[in-house]
Amino acid sequence: MHILYLAHDLADAAIRRRVLMLTTGGAKVTVAGFQRAENLLAGDPAVCSITLGRTADARFLQRMGAVASTAFSLKAKLQGVAKPDVIIARNLEMLALAGRAARLFGGDIPIVYESLDIHRLLLDEGMTGRMFRSVEGYFGRNARLLVTSSPAFVESYFARRSQLDLPTLLLENKVLDLDGAVAPVRPASPKPGEPWRIGWFGAIRCRKSLAILSEFAREMNGSVEIxxxxxxxxxxxxxxERQVADAPFVEFHGAYRYPEDLSSIYSQVQFVWAIDYFEEGLNSNWLLPNRLYEGSLHGAVPIALKSTETGRFLDSRRIGLTLDDGSPAALVRQFETMTDERHGRLQADLAAVDRSTWVAGPEDCRALVARLANLQTRLSGARAPVSSPAIGTGR
Structure with missing residues (x-):
């Protein structure tokens, strides 16, 4: 099976993870996408990687222009690529290219829309939001499947606001473990005189979180490090960089390799920050972030807001540290009374959760590819929501 994966950012580790899932599941994958930084797939002999151009974070108009320009040059960019069996479009901007790509190859190629974040422009209540939802509906009119990572995205956006009506596959941001090599090392409580350490790993994009954690660490005066x-x-x-340098007891250690470095970096912290205010009240309330699964697997207790999907996920399993609010004062109250005994109980609760809640393995990869292959034989018919038991919610 040959899959053409249209990627919004070849530097995104989540793109590499999805490609690894597809190749492990038995598919041949060609990736065509835009670059914002280093192409993480470059040099991978198992994957053909094509750069469509360069885009930049937080410059949506520039990205729209790049997509429009690429639509005219797409035929030349994809020259020599074999006709795919399925096209996956990651995010709205790549969905805009998917139909064009399908027509270039001729024939009815199933298109899959992968949406793991809901952009704020799609959620605008005015004319701008209506326009972008119409654009999404137009470019997704021939899609066969929606792939998303949180049930709240479906409940709060796709079922209520989006103009799309697609079968839905829930594919959570679980840790990818293809050969059983991901071996969690449970972080120990700090030794006497050492601080509790909270890790904030992955996509660091929330200025409010940085402000809260910096103030909290300052107030704890060395008993907690970020x-x-x-x-x-x-x-x-x-x-x-200046904000981090000016914040006492806050450290930034740069990028890490996924999944190779997960055990190492999570073994050095006792807690993981799973709160996001980047699009507060909207996308941030609905997502289930990578760090939730990574931290929980490795025994780093997740910290979340009760009112969010992450908080509900944790509370339904009676695990983690969920807060009514994520203010520095609320954090101070929690950590002023944090003891080795309490931390041990929180860790034991995490350890009791079935590993499959946090990890996706080869069977999940094969189930994903099988679900995509099934689209070729179902190019018509009712579009009722479906879910794969192998890669469903885990609820």
Whole structure:
């Protein structure tokens, strides 16, 4: 089976993860996408990677222009690529290219819309939002399947606001473990005199979180440290490096490899920050972030807001540290009374959860590819929501 994957950002580790799932599931994958930084798929002999152009974070108009320009040059960009069996379009901007790509190859090629974040423009209540939802509906009119990562995206957006009516596959942001090599190392409580450490790993794009954690660490005066790792969205911060440097007990250690470094980085923290205010009340309330699964698998207790989908996910399993509000004062109250005994109980609760809640393995990869292959034999018929038991909600 040959899949053409249209990627919005070849530097996104989540793109690499999805491609690994598809190839492990038995598919041949060609990736065509835009670059914002280093192409993480470059040099991979198992994947053909094509750069369509360069785009930038937080410059939506520039990205729209790049997509429009690429639509005219797409035939040349895809020259020599074999006709795919399925086209996957990651995010709205790539959905706009998917129909064009299908027509270039001729024939009725199933299109899959993968949406793991709902952009704020789609949620605007005015004319702008109506226009973007119409654009999404227009370009997705011939799609056969929606892939998303949180049930709240379906409940709060696709079922209520979107103009799309598609079968839905829930594919959570679980840790990809293809050979059983992901071996969690449970982080121990700090030794006497050492601080509790909270990790904020992955896509660092929330200025409010940085402000809250910096103030909290300052108030705790060395009894709590904040460790940041990953890829900061510098467009969202006035001066990220300076802000971190000026914040006592806050450290940034740069990027890490996924999934190779997960055990190492999570073994160094006792808690993981799973709160996001980037699109507060909307996308941030609905998502189930990568760090929820990564931290929980490795025994780092997730911290979340009760009012969000992440908080509901944790509370339904009676795990994690869920807060009524994520203010510095609320965090101070929690950590002023944090003890080794309480931390041990929180860790034990995490350890009791079935590993499949946090991990996707080869069977999940094969189930995904089988679901995509099934689209070829179902090019018509009713579009009722479906879910794969192998890669469903886990609820």
């Amino acid at each position: 460790v940041l790792r990953g890829r900061p969205a510098t467009s969202e911060f006035d001066a990220f």
